[in-house]
Amino acid sequence: MNHRLVITLVALMIAVGAAASPTAVARPSLDPTFMTSFDPQGGFEVEVLVDGSWQRVGTLSFDRYVRDRELTLPAAAIAAPQVWVRLVQYGGGAAHVDRVVLGQAPPTRIAGTEESDALALVARRDNDVLDAFAKTIELTFPGWLQGSPLRIAARVEPRVNEGLPFAFPPANQYDPAAPVAFYHYRPRAAGQAPASPDGLDATNPLFAELSRPTTGHPDGVTYGWVTNDRDTLYAEVEFTSDNTRDGDKDWSSVTIRRDGMTKEFRVAENETRWGRPSFVRTDRAGYRHKLYAFAIPLAEVGAKSAQDAGDLELAFAAYGTAAVTWLSPTSHYFGEVLVGTTSPSTHVTITNVYGSDLTLGTPYYTRGGGNAGQFPFTNETCSDGLVLSPGSSCGFDVSFAPTTTGRVGDVVPFTVLTAPGAPLMQDLVVEGDGIVAVPAVPTLTPAGVGLAVLVLLGLGYFILRRS
Numbered sequence: 001m002n003h004r005l006v007i008t009l010v011a012l013m014i015a016v017g018a019a020a021s022p023t024a025v026a027r028p029s030l031d032p033t034f035m036t037s038f039d040p041q042g043g044f045e046v047e048v049l050v051d052g053s054w055q056r057v058g059t060l061s062f063d064r065y066v067r068d069r070e071l072t073l074p075a076a077a078i079a080a081p082q083v084w085v086r087l088v089q090y091g092g093g094a095a096h097v098d099r100v101v102l103g104q105a106p107p108t109r110i111a112g113t114e115e116s117d118a119l120a121l122v123a124r125r126d127n128d129v130l131d132a133f134a135k136t137i138e139l140t141f142p143g144w145l146q147g148s149p150l151r152i153a154a155r156v157e158p159r160v161n162e163g164l165p166f167a168f169p170p171a172n173q174y175d176p177a178a179p180v181a182f183y184h185y186r187p188r189a190a191g192q193a194p195a196s197p198d199g200l201d202a203t204n205p206l207f208a209e210l211s212r213p214t215t216g217h218p219d220g221v222t223y224g225w226v227t228n229d230r231d232t233l234y235a236e237v238e239f240t241s242d243n244t245r246d247g248d249k250d251w252s253s254v255t256i257r258r259d260g261m262t263k264e265f266r267v268a269e270n271e272t273r274w275g276r277p278s279f280v281r282t283d284r285a286g287y288r289h290k291l292y293a294f295a296i297p298l299a300e301v302g303a304k305s306a307q308d309a310g311d312l313e314l315a316f317a318a319y320g321t322a323a324v325t326w327l328s329p330t331s332h333y334f335g336e337v338l339v340g341t342t343s344p345s346t347h348v349t350i351t352n353v354y355g356s357d358l359t360l361g362t363p364y365y366t367r368g369g370g371n372a373g374q375f376p377f378t379n380e381t382c383s384d385g386l387v388l389s390p391g392s393s394c395g396f397d398v399s400f401a402p403t404t405t406g407r408v409g410d411v412v413p414f415t416v417l418t419a420p421g422a423p424l425m426q427d428l429v430v431e432g433d434g435i436v437a438v439p440a441v442p443t444l445t446p447a448g449v450g451l452a453v454l455v456l457l458g459l460g461y462f463i464l465r466r467s
């Protein structure tokens with residue numbers, strides 16, 4: 001198809017979509033529905049240039065949720081015509097900066113990233129994020145902004161990704177890998193391939209479902225479209241919740257059931273046989289997010305042609321590390337803790353992320369591990385048989401009280417029951433290192449050193465005299 005015609009069609013589609021589309025979504029929310037208490041995973045060392053040398057100002061720690069932090073810079077740095085700031089990222093498994101400003105002023109220059117529009121990415125708190133993992137990012141701000149703190153909105157993901165992919169229809173959310181509910185689609189004999197890879201009818205999705213991740217990614221509507229030509233099924237999944245590009249970790253799949261045969265087709269950056277992923281802004285979400293375009297030959301599900309295909313049953317999944325879990329976090333490392341003391345606690349939350357009631361098991365967890373006593377639970381608001389309505393949550397604190405040195409861990413299995421009464425299981429893995437206090441190395445003051453020298457000289461003289 002002619003390139004200009006494609007552009008015209010896409011523009012027309014966007015115009016129609018903006019005018020009266022059922023898929024036109026409200027502005028994305030900046031705070032996800034399911035936020036749990038602060039659980040730091042890493043952060044940024046902040047340095048500023050003062051009199052030609054980098055000076056460490058402080059450390060800002062972050063967890064999986066984009067949180068706003070601020071730091072006061074030394075007056076000597078802010079008084080300059082330009083303020084040079086360095087952010088040295090540490091910890092976690094991924095890290096993103098949504099905004100970094102000095103007072104209200106965005107940076108005028110940025111280095112240490114390959115993103116061509118990095119300045120625009122960090123200028124606003126809008127879910128359009130800059131990948132900052134293991135990077136040292138250097139920023140220049142206009143100076144003379146006395147009293148203006150450095151403000152950073154950022155997130156650091158845990159090393160271990162938790163949660164399940166989002167499932168469509170949502171009835172499959174309890175077990176997205178084994179769909180039991182399907183959308184129905186009957187390929188049309190006279191169907192046509194979409195005008196461009198991303199050109200499916202924006203006004204008429206197969207599904208549009210709100211996805212609410214527990215991984216620190218934004219709430220967003222996930223859209224699915226499907227169409228066909230004579231021999232190929234085309235589908236798209238627009239996963240607006242996935243605003244992070246995580247290589248092969250991000251994926252989407254279409255499961256097709258036809259004549260009792262079920263086959264899954266998955267697309268990721270390294271799996272492009274059935275389609276391709278992109279990371280784009282659209283009229284449905286103005287920040288970069290994942291969009292998957294599938295092209296699946298109907299022969300793959302045993303159909304000779306569209307006319308021959310009959311009714312197809314379709315189920316979709318999307319993961320990015322945007323995901324959803326009812327137990328969060330599912331793992332925690334307490335670090336090094338003195339034997340005989342108790343670490344600060346971390347909060348664990350059980351949230352009903354589903355559309356119907358969730359009932360805690362009786363018992364809702366069991367503790368058979370030999371180290372259970374070293375990871376005490378306190379402040380429990382969860383209890384056996386408690387019913388959580390959709391969106392509600394309960395929790396408890398867990399801490400580490402080592403009784404021996406070395407690495408210790410415990411695995412605690414949790415059980416909840418879905419509204420139909422099926423059990424869902426999830427382990428909580430806790431670990432820590434017990435250590436003993438290292439005796440302080442004695443240090444000598446200059447006067448002490450002088451005294452020691454005098455004693456040694458005196459001793460030497462005494463030995464010489466004796467010999």
Ligand SMILES: [Ca+2]
Binds near residue numbers: 098128130
């Ligand atoms: Ca941004």
Ligand SMILES: [Ca+2]
Binds near residue numbers: 243245246250320321
């Ligand atoms: Ca992602």
